[in-house]
Amino acid sequence: MEPESAPPFGDMPADEFRTYGLAFVDWIVRYFDEINSIPVLSEVRPGDIRNQLPKAPPASGEGMEAILADLNRVIMPGMTHWNHPNFHAYFSITGSAPGVLAEMVSAAFNVNCMLWKTCPAATELEQTTLDWLRQMLGLPEDFWGIIYDTASISTMHAIAAAREQLTDLNIREQGLAGRPEVPRLRIYASEQAHSSVDKSVIALGLGLNALRKIPVDEKFQMRPEALTKAIAEDRKGGWRPFCAVATVGTTSTTSIDPVAEIADICAREDLWLHVDAAYGGSAAVVPEMRHVLDGCERADSLVVNPHKWLFVPVDLSVFYTRKPDVLKRAFSLVPEYLKTQEDGEVENYMDYGLQLGRRFRALKLWFVLRYFGVEGIARRIRRHIELAQAFAGWVDEDSDFERMAPTPFSTICFRAHPAGWADEDELNRLNEKLLAQVNATREVFMSHTKLGESYVLRLAIGNIRTEARHIEKAWKILKDKLSELCKPGGKHDTRN
């Protein structure tokens, strides 16, 4: 062996870590301070960042000074700033300061919370914080929780548990293929449900055809009578219905499916009811919004994402189920080298999922819940909803704009519709161009969706820094850009 004193073997020296730790804290302080005044969107073109990076890794170590400099010089210009108060695309999220502090600690701990034994504190903090969150959302005591990385993974596990519940088919052992006794399985979700349901049925070997999309009403909510009808048709057609996914806060319009009615149907038809409340669920922390989860107390499982609207940095998705035993039956599989003395008396979270590796994510939930408190979180979410209602009011009152969906949470679906414009295709082109020009300012970032044949703009509010002035700015930019497009020559342009 080489003598230990010779070349460096260990980690960064303590004094250097301290120096750069402080430098990065200051960097983040500045970032959070300046984020109000920098553009939310980057102006780089594809390849711009890559072309500035060496084609090969450095043979020798470089100093942190060089890395920090390149963070500023190369990376920053290519960032889309999700933590920006004028980030209104998709869903607006927040990596809050207490969450950032927790992630520092979590990275230093670097534990894998697969077993109780491999980090008792992480397992028990996960149990505790998920019970806190359950209380905050008004969910029943028998909702057992686990943290996954994303709602996509939570939903995949929900459907896997629903599938496992078909005990007569023994799918865990025997699978779905080449078995004449296994019927085609059917799962239901509204046509507004998230694409993660589609991706889950692909992954689970059910196939996209197994997912039957149920029509929605004019408020983009699943029509329960259509669900009932679909199930009846399917049974007649030889399908075996086994699961329904209801959504509280769909991704396009944030519509809320009638969960209580869907729960009735699921109870009658013996279907697993999974509720995707990844976005909307957090609103239930606000007492007067608690009703958005009405009916969810009867769900078999529910996902809510604290990394969406609870100020927790990505990634942290919470999965609740009243049937953890079914989930465990689907996924538990303990190789010899992971057996521990405490197996009988503790929760080993690895038993409940596909992923063996589990970061210490409960820490950031704990920091955030404690730092802001239930009332502090509720106050901020309430504020977002108020801001959104104000914006919806401006849209409603302006003859050049129209709202395209109800606004039950803090995301507004709307479009420009100036007087005299009737052709849907032209309106679509106008709005597409409007969005492009609004985002080209880089001052705000909005996104779009399609509702029916209409191209619709979406403004989502959910960042902790977003105040009335940011919404006012977004509205002003929209108005100004629309005027430019519609002034003589402008409107003409959009028709090309």
Place this chain on the structure above:
Amino acid sequence: MEPESAPPFGDMPADEFRTYGLAFVDWIVRYFDEINSIPVLSEVRPGDIRNQLPKAPPASGEGMEAILADLNRVIMPGMTHWNHPNFHAYFSITGSAPGVLAEMVSAAFNVNCMLWKTCPAATELEQTTLDWLRQMLGLPEDFWGIIYDTASISTMHAIAAAREQLTDLNIREQGLAGRPEVPRLRIYASEQAHSSVDKSVIALGLGLNALRKIPVDEKFQMRPEALTKAIAEDRKGGWRPFCAVATVGTTSTTSIDPVAEIADICAREDLWLHVDAAYGGSAAVVPEMRHVLDGCERADSLVVNPHKWLFVPVDLSVFYTRKPDVLKRAFSLVPEYLKTQEDGEVENYMDYGLQLGRRFRALKLWFVLRYFGVEGIARRIRRHIELAQAFAGWVDEDSDFERMAPTPFSTICFRAHPAGWADEDELNRLNEKLLAQVNATREVFMSHTKLGESYVLRLAIGNIRTEARHIEKAWKILKDKLSELCKPGGKHDTRN
């Protein structure tokens, strides 16, 4: 709306974040410094942590001072210290200082790298760093890479892509169930393969029966002729073989399957070859260890986990495939609200997986690769291998111990086997007790496995702080505890 000045709405004030940012940096400096002198294992009993935490969340926000105090008072005593130099259980890993700094920045950015548009810098840094790593491992240029969270997810995607390659079956659309034309599908892995292969076949709807475990030789390596025979048998029996998983560094013994021979078989039989190099792959950064990936250049896909042995904090699993188009065909599904102008000319990583949410993980890989450099990383991995070889030598030379498997990397499988002990059950009980007593010191943490009927101890070396003195300490504790167990009265005790 309430006036904005009234109650607090925003994030933690900047000066407070700075104060606690500095406090947590100092906390981490102290943690990294003291980790050498604190026990690696906790002494808490199940429930100890939970019982110290309030049953309900705080209504009002608490100060960071209280949170920091509870981190020390409640959480720390319940930690298993994975970043400890005497953590030798499972696989020993490292959250290195540059990685911690990167995670701070990543949490502050809080981006979702689902689309190029949603963070151009993250997408292009992922492309660049994965190409760097590819070069470091000596893999071919046509290996395209993506970052997932865990090897479990990487392997699931590998098998999903293998399944998608059965284009005649159109499994993405039609699924596996209720289709007489779909045969039972078969996948192969050695009996030493990781449980994530089992969990993947469960998730994917193939069923555990679809996974045929191939016997290993005396070095715990898959026997290629047994694979050939199994495939022939299965074809005759009406199964459709479609995938084989070879492992470079199995979890029990770190054995290396003969990848080149398995690649021959896969080519001949038209099977997708996935290589699980989650642990062992990193060793290929060391030039004289490059051979461990021999044959992998012919794999269809390969997973290597920088969060295992490349000093990157969890979680970061790298998946390479030469057929990204097949992976994309399986999982691409772009809802309207995620369509962007650049779709044709950029990489949108969300197209290649189940998870829509994607943290900015490339940042920590970039920080770590640059800070240590290729040579710095190779030097540290080489050192771990040297330390392991030294420990293996002590085992081999000691008449009270014996090695139970070859040591191709830095994990030693061994057991106590004092002179005169012959009964396998007694030896198992002795070693089980020895492990319990060694870990009860809390000075070192080792784990175990079973090989054949033998209870086997595992000592894994992979933490950046681990030096010769830590290995010497582990060895001394083992020797001392064995003496205690085997002294008059001691040995007798183990037979009860």
